[in-house]
Amino acid sequence: MLTAFNILIFSLFGVLVFGSLAPLSSHPHWFIRGWDFPRVQIVIVTIIATLLFVGVNTVYSGKPAVSCISICILATAIAGWHLFRIFPYTIVAPTQATTWDPVETDGSSSDNRRFRLLVSNVEMENDHFEKWTQVVRESDADMVIAAEIDERWKPTLEELKPMFPNQIIYPQDNWYGMAMLSRLPISESEIRFRVQDDIPSIDALVKLPSGEEIRVIGVHPRPPEPIRDNDATARDAELVLWGKELAEDDRPIVIGGDLNDVAWSPSTRLFLRLSQLLDPRRGRGFFNSFHADHIWMRFPLDHVFHSKHFGIRELRRLDDVGSDHFPILIDLQLQPVLEKEQEPLEQKAGDEEEAQEKLQRAAEAEEINTASIPVTPRVPAIG
Template identity: 75%
Template sequence: MLTTFNSVIYLLFAVLALGSLAPLSSHPHWFIRGWDYPRVQIVLIAIVAAVAFFAVNSFGAEPPAISWKSITVLAVAIAAWHLFRIVPYTFVAPTQATAWDPPQSSGVSAEQRRFRMLVTNVEMENGQFEQWSRVVEQTDADVVIAAEIDGRWTSTLEKLKPIFPHQIIYPQDNWYGMAMLSRLPILESEIRFRVQDDVPSIDAMIELPSGEAIRVIGVHPRPPEPIRDNDATARDAELVLWGKELAEDDRPIVIGGDLNDVAWSPSTRLFLRLSQLLDPRRGRGFYNSFHADHVWMRFPLDHVFHSTHFAIRELKRMEHVGSDHFPILIDLQYQPVLKDEQRPLEEKASDEEEAEEKLRRAAESEEINTVSAFFPARTPSIT
């Protein structure tokens, strides 16, 4: 019995070690990229497995085939490897995005430069329309980015017009429909198809009460996942294209949505270095948004990134809305004086080469329609 138990522990550590090293490969296969997600879970499993190994073998008459010291070293190495990536998203790390300091605001009223945005993947099959609407109304958001909008959801969005009179709705029945609801005027907008012609993004200019305009973008790239045997090629290419484009835009920018990627993955960090945007999660917490129904399998998949023009008033995960994703609310203060004071992630010499490799791989993929940053926009439903 003890031998069997130890064999299971040895096999478990072998799997954890190999899985931990897998993301070092740039291969886009879902099995490789999937190991980017459960870093917190791997740390906990390694610690629990090591403790169980020590506890069980302390009563054994025969010494284990692998020494306690070796198991300890392996468990510490695995935990340290993953903690290196996830600690920046905990309270022990410094924040990247500056917290709002009211005394710094001057001139235009601070409330007129405030911007609240809710990012929500409604889950296309979700039928709890009233619950979702109630939570949305409670957030007092200025803009709502909603992913997985299909025809069933359009009437629910229409009912919110008294609160959000400006609406861009592009319903689809493939889990990639999208909508942008706004209580603030939408000055201009377009539907963008960056990589695949059935995966839209919404790109809009929103006017704040102060009269200043900010660029707001909603995204939902296709994930790497085993059920449909999708790899990460499309998602990574889309993030690269957005990163390169936004780096050339000096206007205030907020981009959010279900990225189908964790905050600490190589792809998301490359996007942040390319775009020079800020991640408000860094130094504040994980804000795990998926899976809403399974505590043991939660990851930060729904994101909001913003330019250095903004300070953070609040970042919050909202309550369950019937979806497999929790909504994420961000409360920003447009404060242009911070533009040259906040520090995005430092660019690496290899970033351009890595970005081009991801675009080249996408261009060669039979599953991808285009990787043109200027793919023709389609006419959205603006109501």
């Protein structure tokens, strides 16, 4: 019995080791990319498995076996690696985005430069329309970016017109419809298809009460997942395209939505290095938004990133709306003086090469709109 138990634990550790090393690969297959997500879960499973192994072997043998020491060393390495990756998103880590200090601003005008954004994947099949509407109303948001909007959701959005008179709605029945609802004026807007013809993004210029304009973008790239055998090619390429474009824009920028990617993944970190935007989660917590129904399988999938023009008034996860995602609310303060105080992720020498690799892979994929993928032509080797 002890032998069978030990074989089971050794097998489990084999899986944990594979899952820990898999994200080091750039391969886009969903089985590889999926291991980017459960770093917290891997740490918990590793600790429990180690305690069980040491406890059972100590009871049966009267003292810890040599194998217990080996397992402890391996467990320390596994847990340490994942804790290293998720540490920046814990409350004990330093914040990347500065908390707004009202002392440093003119109190009479600060509210005119405030921007409250609610990001919500409503889940297309969700029929708790009133529940979602109530949370939206109570949030007092200036803008809502809603993903998975289909025709059934249009009457609900219409009901919100007194609160959000400016609406951009692109319903679809493929889980990728989008809507942008705003009580602030939208001076320009465009529905864009960065990588795939059925995956829209909404790109808009929004005017604050101060008269200043900010660029707000809603995104929802297709995830790597086994049910439809999707890999990460399209998602990674879309993040690269946005990262490169936003890096060249010096206006105040906010981009948010269900990225179908976790904050600590290589793809999201590459996007942040390319775009030079800030992640308000760093130093503030995970704010896990998915899955709302399964506490053991929760990940930070719904994101808001912003340029250095903003400080953070508030960041929080809102109540259940009947969806498999919780909404995320961020309260931003436009305060350009912070540009010199906030540090984005440091760019790496290999970022451009990695970005081109992701774009090249997308350009070679049959299901992707290759005309939208700018790639650097490969130069044939000489000799």
